[in-house]
Amino acid sequence: MEHVTTSVSGAAKFSETSVSSTWGAVPLAGRPTPDEAFKYCAAISAGHAENFPVASLFLPEEKRPYLQAIYAFSRIADDFADELDVSPGERLARLNDWETMLVDSYNGRADHPVFVALAETFYRCHVPLEPFSDLLSAFKRDVVQNRYESFEDLLSYCRCSANPVGRLVLMVFGHRDEEIFKCSDAICTALQLTNFWQDLFVDLKKNRLYLPLEDLRRFGYTEDLWRRGVADERFRALLRFEIDRTKALLYDGAGLPSRVERELAVELKMVWFGGMAILRKLERRGVAPSSRPSLAGIDKVGILFRSLYYNDLSRYGRKKKQWDLT
Structure with missing residues:
Protein backbone atom coordinates (compact mmCIF):
# COMPACT_ATOMS: atom_id res chain seq x y z
CA MET A 1 0.00 0.00 0.00
CA GLN A 145 19.19 -8.74 34.58
CA ASN A 146 18.65 -12.33 35.71
CA ARG A 147 17.57 -11.93 39.35
CA TYR A 148 14.70 -10.08 41.07
CA GLU A 149 14.91 -9.10 44.70
CA SER A 150 11.20 -8.66 45.39
CA PHE A 151 7.83 -9.62 43.96
CA GLU A 152 7.26 -5.95 43.15
CA ASP A 153 10.46 -5.97 41.09
CA LEU A 154 9.12 -8.95 39.19
CA LEU A 155 5.76 -7.24 38.63
CA SER A 156 7.58 -4.21 37.21
CA TYR A 157 9.16 -6.52 34.65
CA CYS A 158 5.77 -8.04 33.79
CA ARG A 159 4.33 -4.58 33.26
CA CYS A 160 6.61 -4.30 30.23
CA SER A 161 7.04 -7.94 29.19
CA ALA A 162 3.42 -9.14 29.32
CA ASN A 163 0.86 -6.40 29.88
CA PRO A 164 1.51 -4.54 26.59
CA VAL A 165 0.51 -7.64 24.62
CA GLY A 166 -2.95 -7.79 26.19
CA ARG A 167 -3.46 -4.07 25.70
CA LEU A 168 -2.47 -4.33 22.03
CA VAL A 169 -4.94 -7.17 21.48
CA LEU A 170 -7.72 -5.08 23.00
CA MET A 171 -6.71 -2.04 20.91
CA VAL A 172 -6.87 -4.07 17.71
CA PHE A 173 -10.51 -4.72 18.66
CA GLY A 174 -11.07 -1.02 19.32
CA HIS A 175 -11.05 -1.08 23.13
CA ARG A 176 -9.41 1.81 24.97
CA ASP A 177 -11.11 1.71 28.39
CA GLU A 178 -8.66 1.85 31.29
CA GLU A 179 -10.76 -0.43 33.50
CA ILE A 180 -10.68 -3.10 30.81
CA PHE A 181 -6.92 -2.60 30.52
CA LYS A 182 -6.54 -3.21 34.25
CA CYS A 183 -8.30 -6.58 33.95
CA SER A 184 -6.11 -7.45 31.00
CA ASP A 185 -2.96 -6.46 32.91
CA ALA A 186 -3.87 -8.81 35.76
CA ILE A 187 -4.36 -11.75 33.39
CA CYS A 188 -1.23 -11.04 31.36
CA THR A 189 0.92 -10.71 34.46
CA ALA A 190 -0.53 -13.98 35.80
CA LEU A 191 0.25 -15.75 32.52
CA GLN A 192 3.81 -14.45 32.55
CA LEU A 193 4.29 -15.63 36.12
CA THR A 194 2.76 -19.00 35.24
CA ASN A 195 5.34 -19.40 32.50
CA PHE A 196 8.11 -18.50 34.95
CA TRP A 197 7.01 -21.17 37.45
CA GLN A 198 6.54 -23.71 34.65
CA ASP A 199 10.10 -23.07 33.38
CA LEU A 200 11.91 -22.70 36.68
CA PHE A 201 14.45 -25.38 35.84
CA VAL A 202 14.40 -24.80 32.08
CA ASP A 203 15.73 -21.31 32.81
CA LEU A 204 18.76 -22.78 34.53
CA LYS A 205 20.63 -22.86 31.22
CA LYS A 206 20.01 -19.12 30.86
CA ASN A 207 20.98 -18.53 34.51
CA ARG A 208 17.67 -16.71 34.96
CA LEU A 209 15.86 -17.08 38.27
CA TYR A 210 12.48 -15.40 38.42
CA LEU A 211 11.61 -16.51 41.96
CA PRO A 212 12.00 -13.35 44.06
CA LEU A 213 15.09 -13.60 46.24
CA GLU A 214 13.14 -12.35 49.26
CA ASP A 215 10.82 -15.35 48.85
CA LEU A 216 13.73 -17.76 48.69
CA ARG A 217 14.95 -16.44 52.03
CA ARG A 218 11.44 -16.61 53.50
CA PHE A 219 11.14 -20.33 52.72
CA GLY A 220 14.75 -21.29 53.40
CA TYR A 221 15.44 -22.22 49.79
CA THR A 222 18.70 -21.15 48.08
CA GLU A 223 20.07 -20.44 44.65
CA ASP A 224 22.52 -23.29 45.10
CA LEU A 225 19.65 -25.73 45.65
CA TRP A 226 17.96 -24.39 42.49
CA ARG A 227 21.16 -24.82 40.47
CA ARG A 228 21.39 -28.41 41.70
CA GLY A 229 17.79 -29.07 40.72
CA VAL A 230 16.60 -29.75 44.26
CA ALA A 231 12.79 -29.72 44.54
CA ASP A 232 12.35 -30.49 48.25
CA GLU A 233 9.60 -29.50 50.66
CA ARG A 234 11.00 -25.98 50.99
CA PHE A 235 10.80 -25.59 47.24
CA ARG A 236 7.27 -27.02 47.10
CA ALA A 237 6.08 -24.62 49.80
CA LEU A 238 7.66 -21.72 47.96
CA LEU A 239 6.05 -22.79 44.70
CA ARG A 240 2.62 -23.11 46.33
CA PHE A 241 3.02 -19.58 47.67
CA GLU A 242 3.80 -18.20 44.20
CA ILE A 243 0.97 -20.20 42.61
CA ASP A 244 -1.54 -18.74 45.08
CA ARG A 245 -0.42 -15.21 44.23
CA THR A 246 -0.63 -15.97 40.54
CA LYS A 247 -4.13 -17.43 40.83
CA ALA A 248 -5.24 -14.31 42.67
CA LEU A 249 -4.14 -12.22 39.70
CA LEU A 250 -6.07 -14.45 37.30
CA TYR A 251 -9.19 -13.94 39.39
CA ASP A 252 -8.53 -10.18 39.46
CA GLY A 253 -8.87 -10.21 35.68
CA ALA A 254 -11.73 -12.73 35.50
CA GLY A 255 -14.27 -10.09 34.51
CA LEU A 256 -12.52 -9.19 31.26
CA PRO A 257 -14.28 -11.62 28.87
CA SER A 258 -17.71 -10.38 29.90
CA ARG A 259 -16.75 -6.84 28.86
CA VAL A 260 -15.77 -7.56 25.26
CA GLU A 261 -17.42 -8.96 22.13
CA ARG A 262 -18.16 -12.69 22.02
CA GLU A 263 -15.45 -13.62 19.49
CA LEU A 264 -12.74 -12.06 21.62
CA ALA A 265 -14.36 -13.29 24.84
CA VAL A 266 -13.99 -16.94 23.82
CA GLU A 267 -10.31 -16.40 23.01
CA LEU A 268 -9.71 -14.64 26.33
CA LYS A 269 -11.44 -17.42 28.23
CA MET A 270 -9.26 -19.99 26.48
CA VAL A 271 -6.20 -18.05 27.58
CA TRP A 272 -7.52 -17.72 31.13
CA PHE A 273 -8.40 -21.41 31.46
CA GLY A 274 -5.07 -22.35 29.90
CA GLY A 275 -3.22 -20.44 32.58
CA MET A 276 -5.37 -21.94 35.31
CA ALA A 277 -4.80 -25.45 33.94
CA ILE A 278 -1.02 -25.03 34.08
CA LEU A 279 -1.22 -23.70 37.64
CA ARG A 280 -3.33 -26.68 38.71
CA LYS A 281 -0.80 -29.06 37.18
CA LEU A 282 1.94 -27.26 39.08
CA GLU A 283 -0.08 -27.63 42.29
CA ARG A 284 -0.59 -31.34 41.77
CA ARG A 285 2.73 -32.39 40.31
CA GLY A 286 5.14 -29.57 41.04
CA VAL A 287 8.06 -28.91 38.73
CA ALA A 288 11.49 -30.52 38.56
CA PRO A 289 14.43 -30.67 36.14
CA SER A 290 12.92 -33.78 34.55
CA SER A 291 9.28 -32.67 34.74
CA ARG A 292 7.89 -29.55 33.06
CA PRO A 293 4.08 -29.31 33.21
CA SER A 294 2.46 -28.63 29.85
CA LEU A 295 -0.97 -28.87 28.26
CA ALA A 296 -1.85 -32.17 26.57
CA GLY A 297 -4.50 -32.58 23.88
CA ILE A 298 -7.15 -33.64 26.38
CA ASP A 299 -6.40 -30.54 28.45
CA LYS A 300 -6.97 -28.33 25.42
CA VAL A 301 -10.29 -30.02 24.68
CA GLY A 302 -11.37 -29.32 28.27
CA ILE A 303 -10.22 -25.71 27.99
CA LEU A 304 -12.25 -25.25 24.82
CA PHE A 305 -15.34 -26.77 26.43
CA ARG A 306 -15.06 -24.60 29.54
CA SER A 307 -14.45 -21.50 27.41
CA LEU A 308 -17.70 -22.09 25.56
CA TYR A 309 -19.66 -23.08 28.67
CA TYR A 310 -18.52 -20.80 31.49
CA ASN A 311 -19.47 -17.15 31.68
CA ASP A 312 -18.53 -16.21 35.24
CA LEU A 313 -14.83 -17.03 35.55
CA SER A 314 -14.66 -15.52 39.02
CA ARG A 315 -16.50 -18.55 40.42
CA TYR A 316 -14.59 -21.24 38.56
CA GLY A 317 -12.61 -23.58 40.78
CA ARG A 318 -13.52 -21.85 44.00
CA LYS A 319 -15.10 -23.89 46.77
CA LYS A 320 -18.45 -22.61 47.97
CA LYS A 321 -18.83 -21.72 51.60
CA GLN A 322 -21.50 -23.64 53.48
CA TRP A 323 -23.76 -20.61 53.59
CA ASP A 324 -23.37 -19.84 49.87
CA LEU A 325 -26.56 -21.18 48.20
CA THR A 326 -25.95 -19.66 44.74
Whole structure:
Protein backbone atom coordinates (compact mmCIF):
# COMPACT_ATOMS: atom_id res chain seq x y z
CA MET A 1 0.00 0.00 0.00
CA GLU A 2 1.19 3.49 -0.76
CA HIS A 3 1.44 4.64 2.84
CA VAL A 4 4.13 1.99 3.51
CA THR A 5 7.36 3.30 2.00
CA THR A 6 10.85 1.85 1.73
CA SER A 7 13.21 2.22 4.69
CA VAL A 8 16.86 1.97 3.72
CA SER A 9 17.95 1.83 7.35
CA GLY A 10 15.84 -1.17 8.27
CA ALA A 11 16.33 -4.51 6.62
CA ALA A 12 19.97 -3.90 5.75
CA LYS A 13 20.86 -4.17 9.43
CA PHE A 14 19.57 -7.75 9.59
CA SER A 15 21.22 -10.30 7.37
CA GLU A 16 19.28 -13.45 6.47
CA THR A 17 21.54 -15.38 8.82
CA SER A 18 21.05 -13.14 11.84
CA VAL A 19 17.28 -13.33 11.68
CA SER A 20 16.56 -16.78 10.28
CA SER A 21 18.99 -18.57 12.59
CA THR A 22 17.04 -17.23 15.52
CA TRP A 23 13.63 -18.62 14.70
CA GLY A 24 13.86 -20.60 11.49
CA ALA A 25 11.77 -18.61 9.02
CA VAL A 26 13.22 -17.65 5.62
CA PRO A 27 13.21 -13.88 4.96
CA LEU A 28 11.55 -12.72 1.75
CA ALA A 29 13.66 -11.36 -1.10
CA GLY A 30 13.14 -7.63 -1.51
CA ARG A 31 10.44 -5.52 0.10
CA PRO A 32 7.29 -7.64 0.52
CA THR A 33 3.76 -6.53 -0.14
CA PRO A 34 1.52 -6.21 2.92
CA ASP A 35 -0.17 -9.51 2.05
CA GLU A 36 3.21 -11.27 1.82
CA ALA A 37 4.30 -9.66 5.07
CA PHE A 38 1.19 -10.84 6.93
CA LYS A 39 1.66 -14.38 5.59
CA TYR A 40 5.22 -14.27 6.83
CA CYS A 41 4.05 -13.29 10.32
CA ALA A 42 1.35 -15.97 10.25
CA ALA A 43 4.03 -18.60 9.56
CA ILE A 44 5.97 -17.46 12.62
CA SER A 45 2.84 -17.62 14.79
CA ALA A 46 2.01 -21.11 13.53
CA GLY A 47 5.55 -22.37 13.97
CA HIS A 48 5.85 -21.90 17.72
CA ALA A 49 4.20 -24.11 20.31
CA GLU A 50 2.67 -22.05 23.09
CA ASN A 51 0.51 -22.69 26.14
CA PHE A 52 -1.92 -20.09 24.94
CA PRO A 53 -3.49 -19.53 21.50
CA VAL A 54 -2.18 -16.90 19.08
CA ALA A 55 -4.95 -15.50 16.86
CA SER A 56 -7.03 -18.68 16.85
CA LEU A 57 -9.90 -19.42 14.50
CA PHE A 58 -12.34 -18.10 17.09
CA LEU A 59 -11.20 -14.59 16.28
CA PRO A 60 -12.59 -12.67 13.30
CA GLU A 61 -10.52 -13.42 10.20
CA GLU A 62 -9.89 -9.75 9.50
CA LYS A 63 -8.28 -9.26 12.94
CA ARG A 64 -5.92 -12.23 12.91
CA PRO A 65 -3.20 -10.76 10.66
CA TYR A 66 -2.69 -7.79 12.98
CA LEU A 67 -2.36 -10.03 16.03
CA GLN A 68 0.06 -12.29 14.17
CA ALA A 69 2.16 -9.26 13.25
CA ILE A 70 2.32 -8.24 16.92
CA TYR A 71 3.28 -11.77 17.89
CA ALA A 72 5.98 -12.03 15.20
CA PHE A 73 7.55 -8.76 16.34
CA SER A 74 7.64 -9.98 19.95
CA ARG A 75 8.77 -13.52 19.11
CA ILE A 76 11.81 -12.41 17.15
CA ALA A 77 12.79 -9.76 19.71
CA ASP A 78 12.48 -12.31 22.50
CA ASP A 79 14.69 -14.70 20.56
CA PHE A 80 17.31 -11.99 20.11
CA ALA A 81 17.41 -11.52 23.88
CA ASP A 82 17.74 -15.28 24.43
CA GLU A 83 20.60 -16.03 22.01
CA LEU A 84 23.03 -17.37 24.58
CA ASP A 85 25.80 -17.95 22.05
CA VAL A 86 25.83 -14.22 21.28
CA SER A 87 27.44 -11.66 23.59
CA PRO A 88 25.16 -9.42 25.67
CA GLY A 89 26.46 -6.40 23.78
CA GLU A 90 25.54 -7.90 20.43
CA ARG A 91 22.11 -8.96 21.68
CA LEU A 92 21.43 -5.40 22.87
CA ALA A 93 22.65 -4.05 19.53
CA ARG A 94 20.19 -6.31 17.69
CA LEU A 95 17.37 -5.17 19.92
CA ASN A 96 18.34 -1.54 19.38
CA ASP A 97 18.28 -2.10 15.61
CA TRP A 98 14.90 -3.82 15.98
CA GLU A 99 13.68 -0.72 17.82
CA THR A 100 14.94 1.57 15.05
CA MET A 101 13.01 -0.50 12.52
CA LEU A 102 9.96 -0.32 14.79
CA VAL A 103 10.03 3.48 14.86
CA ASP A 104 10.51 3.57 11.10
CA SER A 105 7.49 1.33 10.60
CA TYR A 106 5.41 3.55 12.88
CA ASN A 107 6.27 6.38 10.50
CA GLY A 108 5.28 4.27 7.49
CA ARG A 109 8.77 3.19 6.35
CA ALA A 110 9.50 -0.52 6.29
CA ASP A 111 11.36 -3.23 4.36
CA HIS A 112 11.46 -6.20 6.73
CA PRO A 113 8.23 -8.24 6.46
CA VAL A 114 7.47 -7.99 10.17
CA PHE A 115 7.61 -4.22 9.99
CA VAL A 116 5.70 -3.98 6.72
CA ALA A 117 2.94 -5.89 8.56
CA LEU A 118 3.31 -3.67 11.63
CA ALA A 119 3.13 -0.50 9.53
CA GLU A 120 -0.24 -1.72 8.26
CA THR A 121 -1.26 -2.55 11.84
CA PHE A 122 -0.36 0.94 13.04
CA TYR A 123 -2.26 2.47 10.13
CA ARG A 124 -5.36 0.28 10.24
CA CYS A 125 -5.78 -0.25 13.99
CA HIS A 126 -4.46 3.06 15.32
CA VAL A 127 -2.35 1.38 17.96
CA PRO A 128 0.34 3.50 19.68
CA LEU A 129 4.08 2.91 19.66
CA GLU A 130 4.46 2.78 23.45
CA PRO A 131 3.39 -0.86 24.07
CA PHE A 132 5.94 -2.08 21.52
CA SER A 133 8.65 0.05 23.11
CA ASP A 134 7.72 -1.36 26.52
CA LEU A 135 8.12 -4.90 25.17
CA LEU A 136 11.58 -4.08 23.86
CA SER A 137 12.58 -2.59 27.21
CA ALA A 138 11.66 -5.92 28.85
CA PHE A 139 13.69 -7.91 26.32
CA LYS A 140 16.67 -5.64 26.93
CA ARG A 141 16.20 -6.15 30.64
CA ASP A 142 16.43 -9.91 30.06
CA VAL A 143 19.90 -9.38 28.62
CA VAL A 144 21.25 -7.46 31.62
CA GLN A 145 19.19 -8.74 34.58
CA ASN A 146 18.65 -12.33 35.71
CA ARG A 147 17.57 -11.93 39.35
CA TYR A 148 14.70 -10.08 41.07
CA GLU A 149 14.91 -9.10 44.70
CA SER A 150 11.20 -8.66 45.39
CA PHE A 151 7.83 -9.62 43.96
CA GLU A 152 7.26 -5.95 43.15
CA ASP A 153 10.46 -5.97 41.09
CA LEU A 154 9.12 -8.95 39.19
CA LEU A 155 5.76 -7.24 38.63
CA SER A 156 7.58 -4.21 37.21
CA TYR A 157 9.16 -6.52 34.65
CA CYS A 158 5.77 -8.04 33.79
CA ARG A 159 4.33 -4.58 33.26
CA CYS A 160 6.61 -4.30 30.23
CA SER A 161 7.04 -7.94 29.19
CA ALA A 162 3.42 -9.14 29.32
CA ASN A 163 0.86 -6.40 29.88
CA PRO A 164 1.51 -4.54 26.59
CA VAL A 165 0.51 -7.64 24.62
CA GLY A 166 -2.95 -7.79 26.19
CA ARG A 167 -3.46 -4.07 25.70
CA LEU A 168 -2.47 -4.33 22.03
CA VAL A 169 -4.94 -7.17 21.48
CA LEU A 170 -7.72 -5.08 23.00
CA MET A 171 -6.71 -2.04 20.91
CA VAL A 172 -6.87 -4.07 17.71
CA PHE A 173 -10.51 -4.72 18.66
CA GLY A 174 -11.07 -1.02 19.32
CA HIS A 175 -11.05 -1.08 23.13
CA ARG A 176 -9.41 1.81 24.97
CA ASP A 177 -11.11 1.71 28.39
CA GLU A 178 -8.66 1.85 31.29
CA GLU A 179 -10.76 -0.43 33.50
CA ILE A 180 -10.68 -3.10 30.81
CA PHE A 181 -6.92 -2.60 30.52
CA LYS A 182 -6.54 -3.21 34.25
CA CYS A 183 -8.30 -6.58 33.95
CA SER A 184 -6.11 -7.45 31.00
CA ASP A 185 -2.96 -6.46 32.91
CA ALA A 186 -3.87 -8.81 35.76
CA ILE A 187 -4.36 -11.75 33.39
CA CYS A 188 -1.23 -11.04 31.36
CA THR A 189 0.92 -10.71 34.46
CA ALA A 190 -0.53 -13.98 35.80
CA LEU A 191 0.25 -15.75 32.52
CA GLN A 192 3.81 -14.45 32.55
CA LEU A 193 4.29 -15.63 36.12
CA THR A 194 2.76 -19.00 35.24
CA ASN A 195 5.34 -19.40 32.50
CA PHE A 196 8.11 -18.50 34.95
CA TRP A 197 7.01 -21.17 37.45
CA GLN A 198 6.54 -23.71 34.65
CA ASP A 199 10.10 -23.07 33.38
CA LEU A 200 11.91 -22.70 36.68
CA PHE A 201 14.45 -25.38 35.84
CA VAL A 202 14.40 -24.80 32.08
CA ASP A 203 15.73 -21.31 32.81
CA LEU A 204 18.76 -22.78 34.53
CA LYS A 205 20.63 -22.86 31.22
CA LYS A 206 20.01 -19.12 30.86
CA ASN A 207 20.98 -18.53 34.51
CA ARG A 208 17.67 -16.71 34.96
CA LEU A 209 15.86 -17.08 38.27
CA TYR A 210 12.48 -15.40 38.42
CA LEU A 211 11.61 -16.51 41.96
CA PRO A 212 12.00 -13.35 44.06
CA LEU A 213 15.09 -13.60 46.24
CA GLU A 214 13.14 -12.35 49.26
CA ASP A 215 10.82 -15.35 48.85
CA LEU A 216 13.73 -17.76 48.69
CA ARG A 217 14.95 -16.44 52.03
CA ARG A 218 11.44 -16.61 53.50
CA PHE A 219 11.14 -20.33 52.72
CA GLY A 220 14.75 -21.29 53.40
CA TYR A 221 15.44 -22.22 49.79
CA THR A 222 18.70 -21.15 48.08
CA GLU A 223 20.07 -20.44 44.65
CA ASP A 224 22.52 -23.29 45.10
CA LEU A 225 19.65 -25.73 45.65
CA TRP A 226 17.96 -24.39 42.49
CA ARG A 227 21.16 -24.82 40.47
CA ARG A 228 21.39 -28.41 41.70
CA GLY A 229 17.79 -29.07 40.72
CA VAL A 230 16.60 -29.75 44.26
CA ALA A 231 12.79 -29.72 44.54
CA ASP A 232 12.35 -30.49 48.25
CA GLU A 233 9.60 -29.50 50.66
CA ARG A 234 11.00 -25.98 50.99
CA PHE A 235 10.80 -25.59 47.24
CA ARG A 236 7.27 -27.02 47.10
CA ALA A 237 6.08 -24.62 49.80
CA LEU A 238 7.66 -21.72 47.96
CA LEU A 239 6.05 -22.79 44.70
CA ARG A 240 2.62 -23.11 46.33
CA PHE A 241 3.02 -19.58 47.67
CA GLU A 242 3.80 -18.20 44.20
CA ILE A 243 0.97 -20.20 42.61
CA ASP A 244 -1.54 -18.74 45.08
CA ARG A 245 -0.42 -15.21 44.23
CA THR A 246 -0.63 -15.97 40.54
CA LYS A 247 -4.13 -17.43 40.83
CA ALA A 248 -5.24 -14.31 42.67
CA LEU A 249 -4.14 -12.22 39.70
CA LEU A 250 -6.07 -14.45 37.30
CA TYR A 251 -9.19 -13.94 39.39
CA ASP A 252 -8.53 -10.18 39.46
CA GLY A 253 -8.87 -10.21 35.68
CA ALA A 254 -11.73 -12.73 35.50
CA GLY A 255 -14.27 -10.09 34.51
CA LEU A 256 -12.52 -9.19 31.26
CA PRO A 257 -14.28 -11.62 28.87
CA SER A 258 -17.71 -10.38 29.90
CA ARG A 259 -16.75 -6.84 28.86
CA VAL A 260 -15.77 -7.56 25.26
CA GLU A 261 -17.42 -8.96 22.13
CA ARG A 262 -18.16 -12.69 22.02
CA GLU A 263 -15.45 -13.62 19.49
CA LEU A 264 -12.74 -12.06 21.62
CA ALA A 265 -14.36 -13.29 24.84
CA VAL A 266 -13.99 -16.94 23.82
CA GLU A 267 -10.31 -16.40 23.01
CA LEU A 268 -9.71 -14.64 26.33
CA LYS A 269 -11.44 -17.42 28.23
CA MET A 270 -9.26 -19.99 26.48
CA VAL A 271 -6.20 -18.05 27.58
CA TRP A 272 -7.52 -17.72 31.13
CA PHE A 273 -8.40 -21.41 31.46
CA GLY A 274 -5.07 -22.35 29.90
CA GLY A 275 -3.22 -20.44 32.58
CA MET A 276 -5.37 -21.94 35.31
CA ALA A 277 -4.80 -25.45 33.94
CA ILE A 278 -1.02 -25.03 34.08
CA LEU A 279 -1.22 -23.70 37.64
CA ARG A 280 -3.33 -26.68 38.71
CA LYS A 281 -0.80 -29.06 37.18
CA LEU A 282 1.94 -27.26 39.08
CA GLU A 283 -0.08 -27.63 42.29
CA ARG A 284 -0.59 -31.34 41.77
CA ARG A 285 2.73 -32.39 40.31
CA GLY A 286 5.14 -29.57 41.04
CA VAL A 287 8.06 -28.91 38.73
CA ALA A 288 11.49 -30.52 38.56
CA PRO A 289 14.43 -30.67 36.14
CA SER A 290 12.92 -33.78 34.55
CA SER A 291 9.28 -32.67 34.74
CA ARG A 292 7.89 -29.55 33.06
CA PRO A 293 4.08 -29.31 33.21
CA SER A 294 2.46 -28.63 29.85
CA LEU A 295 -0.97 -28.87 28.26
CA ALA A 296 -1.85 -32.17 26.57
CA GLY A 297 -4.50 -32.58 23.88
CA ILE A 298 -7.15 -33.64 26.38
CA ASP A 299 -6.40 -30.54 28.45
CA LYS A 300 -6.97 -28.33 25.42
CA VAL A 301 -10.29 -30.02 24.68
CA GLY A 302 -11.37 -29.32 28.27
CA ILE A 303 -10.22 -25.71 27.99
CA LEU A 304 -12.25 -25.25 24.82
CA PHE A 305 -15.34 -26.77 26.43
CA ARG A 306 -15.06 -24.60 29.54
CA SER A 307 -14.45 -21.50 27.41
CA LEU A 308 -17.70 -22.09 25.56
CA TYR A 309 -19.66 -23.08 28.67
CA TYR A 310 -18.52 -20.80 31.49
CA ASN A 311 -19.47 -17.15 31.68
CA ASP A 312 -18.53 -16.21 35.24
CA LEU A 313 -14.83 -17.03 35.55
CA SER A 314 -14.66 -15.52 39.02
CA ARG A 315 -16.50 -18.55 40.42
CA TYR A 316 -14.59 -21.24 38.56
CA GLY A 317 -12.61 -23.58 40.78
CA ARG A 318 -13.52 -21.85 44.00
CA LYS A 319 -15.10 -23.89 46.77
CA LYS A 320 -18.45 -22.61 47.97
CA LYS A 321 -18.83 -21.72 51.60
CA GLN A 322 -21.50 -23.64 53.48
CA TRP A 323 -23.76 -20.61 53.59
CA ASP A 324 -23.37 -19.84 49.87
CA LEU A 325 -26.56 -21.18 48.20
CA THR A 326 -25.95 -19.66 44.74
